[in-house]
Amino acid sequence: MKPTIEITPLSKADIPGAVECIQLAFAEDPYFQWVFDTTRFDPGRNRASLTARCLWGMSCALFYVAKERQSSDDNDDQASVLGVSCWIPPQPTNQRRSWKTYFHDALLWLRQLRNNVLYLGRGGLRTRRYRLWKNHQREVQRELWTDPQGYYFCNLVAVRPDAQGRGIGRMLIDVVTQKADREGRRCYLESSREVPNVGIYQRMGFEMVRTMVCEEEGDECKLYCMIREPEIKGSVE
Numbered sequence: 691m692k693p694t695i696e697i698t699p700l701s702k703a704d705i706p707g708a709v710e711c712i713q714l715a716f717a718e719d720p721y722f723q724w725v726f727d728t729t730r731f732d733p734g735r736n737r738a739s740l741t742a743r744c745l746w747g748m749s750c751a752l753f754y755v756a757k758e759r760q761s762s763d764d765n766d767d768q769a770s771v772l773g774v775s776c777w778i779p780p781q782p783t784n785q786r787r788s789w790k791t792y793f794h795d796a797l798l799w800l801r802q803l804r805n806n807v808l809y810l811g812r813g814g815l816r817t818r819r820y821r822l823w824k825n826h827q828r829e830v831q832r833e834l835w836t837d838p839q840g841y842y843f844c845n846l847v848a849v850r851p852d853a854q855g856r857g858i859g860r861m862l863i864d865v866v867t868q869k870a871d872r873e874g875r876r877c878y879l880e881s882s883r884e885v886p887n888v889g890i891y892q893r894m895g896f897e898m899v900r901t902m903v904c905e906e907e908g909d910e911c912k913l914y915c916m917i918r919e920p921e922i923k924g925s926v927e
């Protein structure tokens with residue numbers, strides 16, 4: 691039987707494979723290299739941090755994995771994770787954030803605090819740069835997110851380097867853009883690479899709307915902000 695790729699919501703059993711996939715896909719990423727001091731990078735601390743993010747995402751985000759099943763007898767745990775995507779659901783301006791999201795944000799904060807203690811620090815994360823990026827991101831989103839229905843925000847998409855170019859990234863994006871189309875909503879992402887990523891996302895219907903430049907001590911990181919209009923206007927229940 692030909693291996694088949696399936697897109698499923700992230701489960702606890704998928705987390706180690708998902709974390710490995712993110713680490714491999716982002717090893718050469720310009721944002722990663724800017725925000726981490728790579729000479730002090732601690733992969734174990736980073737694994738713990740990404741695991742906490744995955745646990746948060748299982749409750750608060752649309753978190754998907756792409757898995758390859760070698761044969762029809764494979765059970766879910768045996769399939770390898772080839773790609774992941776994490777989308778923050780839209781937050782309509784007339785709706786308050788739920789208690790559930792406040793609770794899981796607090797839980798994530800506690801888990802990261804525990805990681806700081808267990809690993810004696812942040813494993814090479816340059817916290818000033820991280821905060822600088824977060825502040826820029828808030829400002830840019832405030833300026834660009836004018837639609838009161840809110841935006842599906844593609845917070846992360848990663849495909850293992852040995853599986854790239856096989857259509858997996860598109861599957862991980864289509865699963866949410868198709869939902870957004872049905873609901874008549876816009877999608878948003880920030881790409882840390884102009885080439886080839888901006889072109890890849892343009893093929894999926896995203897358009898470049900602005901660049902975000904984060905700069906510290908003469909070292910800058912550019913992010914490409916892209917919005918996708920819904921292809922079929924629908925109504926939101």
Ligand SMILES: CC(C)(COP(=O)(O)OP(=O)(O)OC[C@H]1O[C@@H](n2cnc3c(N)ncnc32)[C@H](O)[C@@H]1OP(=O)(O)O)[C@@H](O)C(=O)NCCC(=O)NCCS
Nearest residue numbers: 715847848849854855856857858859860881882886890893
């Ligand atoms: C960006 C990324 C998610 C794309 O996933 P992928 O599985 O390699 O992409 P796909 O094979 O699904 O290709 C999607 C489309 O882009 C095109 N494409 C893929 N790689 C391309 C490249 N290097 N140059 C130009 N076009 C490319 C494909 O032809 C395809 O177009 P089509 O569906 O219209 O035929 C993946 O390469 C990745 O994880 N990169 C490293 C991490 C990263 O940069 N993440 C994104 C941070 S913003």
